[in-house]
Amino acid sequence: MLETRTEADTVTSVNEPTQASTSATGGTIEKAWQLPGSEIAARLDTDAGVGLTSAEVAERLDKYGPNELDDSEQETRWQRFLKQFKDPLVSLLFVAIAISLFAWLLEGAQGAPVDAIVIAVIVLANAILGYAQESKAADAVAALSSMTAATSTVIRNGHRERIPSSELVPGDILLLEEGDAVGADGRLLEATNLRIQEASLTGESVAVDKQVERLEGEPPLAERDNCVYNGTGVVEGVGRAVVTATGMQTEMGAIASLLDETEQDESPLKREINLISKWLGISVVAIAIVVMAVLLIVSDLQSPSDYVEILVLGVSLAVAAVPEGLPAILSLVLAIGVQALARRNAVMKDLHSVETLGAASVICSDKTGTLTRNEMTLTSVVSASGKVELSGTGYDPTEGSVVERTSEQAQSEAEFTVLIGAVANNSQLDREESGWEILGDPTEAAFLVAWPKFEAHRAMPGERDAEVPFSSERKRMSVIVDGRMYTKGAPDIILDLCSHELVGQERRELTQARRDEISQAVIDLSAKGMRTLGTAFKDVGERAEFTEADESALCFAGFVGIIDPPREEAKQAIAEAHGAGIRTVMITGDHPVTAASIAEQLGVSANDRVATGAEIDAMTAEERKDVAHEVDVYARVAPEHKLRLVDALQRDGHIVAMTGDGVNDAPAVKSADIGVAMGVTGTEVTKEAARMILADDNYATIVDAVKRGRVVFDNIQKFLRYLLSSNMGEVCTVFFGVVLAGVIGLTDPNSTGVVLPLLATQVLWINLVTDSGPALALGLDPADGDVMKRKPRSLNDHVIDRAMWQRVIFIGLVMGAITLLTIDMFLPGGLIEGSDSLDVARTAGFTTLVLAQLFNVFNSRSAHESAFTNLFTNGWLWASVALGFVLQIAVVHVPFMQVAFGTASLDLQHWLIAIAMGSIVLWAEELMKVIYRALRAMRRAREELAAGK
Incomplete structure (x- = not known):
């Protein structure tokens, strides 16, 4: 039975509460399911038709707080700061501080423990930097959440x-429609064919049919x-409820308060970075231990400070290998990238999803509003007596009129055809300061x-008595108003x-010949890229309920053509996507002829094949995979077909958006x-399921x-290449x-112990x-010129592949x-014979490594x-290099x-040599790139020759 339900006015007794809702006066409503909604509304001092006033909302919001679940996992600023010291590498630095203090004590505690103080200051500076980067990333996530x-x-x-x-506050009157996410707990006042998916709360996979009558007992x-x-979602129908609980007082809040801490799944990129950091740390610690053991065996150690020097060396070697700031920089670069996406109307809900986004090889897109402007304008009406054309565009009803008609009778029929569509309608047209706006479906x-x-x-007829809402399966909606059904x-x-x-004022029987004429007229209008909708009616008498069986023996009034022109920017974006090796698949519920017309205008497909939902139903999984490999346009598609298409494309090896x-x-x-x-027309349930939300519903x-x-992703590879090769x-x-x-004369005449090429503090x-x-x-580097000329990468490709490891090792060896x-x-x-002191030589080497x-x-x-390509396109890069150079001058010359x-002043000759030696790393890499490009050109020439080009 499809009906609108309102509730009885009787009241049953109540027992001890399991679900309590706080009233505006501080009382509670116990077991809301046992009470009629009218009493609940009275206790909450609200009116089902008017709702709360702004003043009442402000008062209750202040009293009961926002409708949010407590975030027990949220880090405080101090927790975030202290977390910077939990890294194993930081523990190594604390070991270095302890060793330095021990050496200082062994040597009589003369003066200040300079090494220990410097290392401690650097540890603190790194913690502050990591805290700042994580805070910025956290702020970005918070902004995206809002x-x-x-x-x-x-x-x-x-x-x-x-x-x-x-x-939302207790006492709010909540309106529910298909696609809405229920925002708070409430008691239903009205329900029309209302079904709600409550699996997230109850675990039941089947949607629950809702009604308004009060219940007995303890269900x-x-x-x-x-x-x-x-936290539940409206699957079908409409309803009206009074909010009885918000925030932690809801059933979802009760569950949330009992949840133990759960770990969130890490993205492939994050897992790979963590694995790299782990193995780097293990490898280098092992190397450091081996080196220290060898030095202890072969060196002539005569004082405790010599032993301490070897321990400091081991710590220095371990610290030198692993880029401590990698996790924080990675998070910040992702956050900045996602914020940039948000400024371009693409809101990512998860920072790490951006890596998957860059690998997309197929974009499956709805037609209406995404590939088209979603400015649905009714321009043609076809009925038994002819055709009527309307002018005007957009949603301003004052701009436009009847500009062409076959006859006066055709206009009368067209007027009634449009009236039916306006009555069987759940959208809303409002005049705002910024202009006319719609609330609901644009069609x-x-x-x-x-x-x-x-x-x-x-x-216009009065208030509706009953409704059968539109659904994608039914592809129609019906309402009863004043004894007449409008469909x-x-x-x-x-x-x-x-x-x-309907012909004029008469109702004539539909012959098969006339049905064929109407169907051909629909095809003709669809061929022009229009969306077509038909309208019909039937006198049913005064009643408040009806079944789908009543939607029969209707009288056909006519059909309309609604134009939604393609977006010009979508056409350009599709061409750009094709150039990047990304297929565009257009999916629509429209007629196949309409779909083919729009697809041709946009350049979606190289062929004219169109598959329908009915054809998809008749296919096996393997057949769907074959069709998904070839067909780019799908018409008369229901939502369940989309799921099958996603599966077929993924089985074909694609990364699907x-x-x-x-x-x-x-x-x-x-x-x-x-x-x-879709951020504009999308339902709340779909937004919750998505990883990305389009603020403008635009394919481009x-x-x-x-x-x-x-x-x-490119920039992540860039700074990983840089960090790892530099630390190598x-x-x-x-x-x-x-x-x-x-071999290189690295000895100290004043010491018989180990002489280090770099001090721990210098590292x-x-x-x-x-x-x-x-x-x-590097994480902010602009796009490379070929970024949309490359084929999509596979998600199985490592962010650091064999070629990058080879380059990292090569650059590391050159630097060393x-x-x-x-x-x-x-x-x-x-x-090479020289004449400077160890301090000067070490400082020159230290400077050379920084410059390299x-x-x-x-x-x-x-x-x-x-490296000389687009050399000056990244101002931040030049600023960071200039800052690094200035700081190096300071560390060499400031007393x-x-x-x-442990540095010494350098003269001009030292600086010029250090700059020249440091630049060798640039020329060596340039030579490697020249060789690589030559080999790639030769390989392409061989491939073209083999292909007979």
């Missing part, structure tokens, strides 16, 4: 309003069918806009339900690799987001400096200066070699292109920094 916050429709001050669900939560609950709103253009003398829907569906046709707006789209959106919800925004996803250079310098100390300085600013600047050669150049003895890493920033912008970091 942009994707759920909304609810309520009655306040006698008007229908759309508000954030967090602002379990899943059987309280006159109540609605926060339905087109009838409301068109009706005034007829300047009709007949009045609108897909022309072929409506025509099958009709036995007669799927758009959706209706509640039944949610399974396909959730199943896709990147689910995309999806393509732009894919491009941005590729740029973010530090490892090679320290390791080979100790192993080859005798930490390098990481502080070069691991932060330049790496972050030029640093040690610089030291050798200035020291007496060794391969700053030069390496430009290498890291591309694995293949020259107190000399003491802290």
